[in-house]
Amino acid sequence: MSDLKAMNELNEAFANRKDQLYKQKEEGRKVFGLFCSFVPIELILAANGIPVGLCGGKDTTIPAAEEDLPRNLCPLIKSSYGFKKTKSCPYFEAADIVIGETTCDGKKKMFELMEKMIPMHVMHLPHFRDERSAKLWLDEVKDLKKMIEEITGNEITEEKLKEAIDKVNKMRKLFYKIYKLRAKTPTPIKGTEALRLFQLAYLLDIDTLIPILEKLVKELEEKVEKGEGYEGKRILISGCPMVAGNTKIVDIIEEVGGVVVGEESCTGTRQFENLVEGYDLEKLAERYFKIPCACIFKNDNRIKRIKELVKELNADGVVYYTLQYCHTFNVEGARVEEELKKEGIPIIRIETDYSESDKEQLKTRLEAFIEMI
């Protein structure tokens, strides 16, 4: 039980989500599985479809995945694939189609294998940030729209799109507010709870989620006013997403005396930063094109953003988190480390997977890091 009523409500909503989803499906709504924050959910919502984030945050499904996939592959990819293969995720089973993207090579190639188990639509995500790529991306968004219209049988009208954009923007703004509140000392919400919020947000119905977020904002404001909350060394996490099932690093940080105040991650800022500033496909594509994922070539914006976040959130240090074999985030980590050190921002890089075997070692490291800063 949380001391925040909204968090308890969130947990309850999640407990009911599965039944609700299957009921929505019976009513004829189509379910779209997603693996990445690059997929514009506005289009799905505008067609009365349901987006669900298909997470792969647990190692239980990895052995089954390793029958087809190499062992030295990111645990997120293996776990995700394993969930479908073993049919052990009700959300995955509810999906009519999965929307993939050409982010990292591992994912891209995994989708080719996954296609044998479920219909796939893969978006070509350009890795350059120039005009030519922006055009290509816009075309991809247009194709996505067509595909969604075909599957749902619903036309995405201007009006429907506008409605969806407003709704998603509203959700993003609420997340922004929560971030602002987390910047206070003491911070009104624990990192473990914030992470759960981000993880579940990918699964819940947006109409259920928004009122919960509104309540949460209110409760957090009250706490801030009373000066209640959590103190300790303030940590910004940066790096790979921590999808549902995976809470290892945040758990450890808060166990050894830190408090996570923000996450520069797809289960964090990349989920809600930047609003769609207009009501057409161009504006929609633009917002997603700005996401600073490590798969982007010359991703300077991300480094800039991390530095800003450290300041905005009054963080004492950064825990740079990568999943084992995630080359993009891991290699980019070297640049992030160099740049942050230049500014005197303490940073520790952690590479791990979903197993429990290195928990003690991680504890030693994180405890020392927190003691040191």
Next chain:
Amino acid sequence: MIMGIDIGSTTTKMVLMDGKNIVDYTVKNIGVIVEEEDILKMVEEFNEKYDIDKIVATGYGRHKISFADKIVPEVIALGKGANYFFKEAEGAIDIGGQDIKVIKMDHDGNVIDFILSDKCAAGTGKFLEKCIDILKIDGDLNRYKSDNIAKISSMCAVFAESEIISLLSKKTPKEDILMGVYESISNRIVPMVNKMKINNIVFSGGVAKNSVLTEVLENKLNKKLLVPEEPQIVCCVGACLMV
């Protein structure tokens, strides 16, 4: 008097200090599996001879010592300990049972940066132990030295094992193989040290007693290492000083 207890993955160390000097110490070959009762017994033995005022615990098993007055992370203790033995130290290498730590510190022994090896066992104390087991060498390791280094290409403990077996079957002298093992351990450590850009490095942990390995490491680093007389108690002394 202050007592420091360092429960590592393979050994338990206890040091007694009067604030400035080491009064007594012990190193026992039992690590993190040691029971709290047994630690208590060991503490009692000390207590019969000396007056223990406070206890500081560190190491992997530090949270097992529920009676400690303070618990400190070993990385931080390592800095303090290295500084105690060598005032000029700017960093330390500690090869533990499970991992390798390299730290950088200021002249007061405060850690300013550190790296730890990841979960792979390559280059750790366990790795060395395992290799020695396969080679069936006992007694003083420092007797085995050679200029013919057998190449062990794999850093992975499991693969290195099969490489060693195959070398043995080719009748490669044990000392040559052992030199290869040292090379492989050093190859894991050297990039970690170079990344930290440190001079005046203390070498701590049980492995530092191995003078041949120390020499291999020194040659690769192109630096002399500072090895305390009893390298196993560095962290433990550091813990004492952090009371």
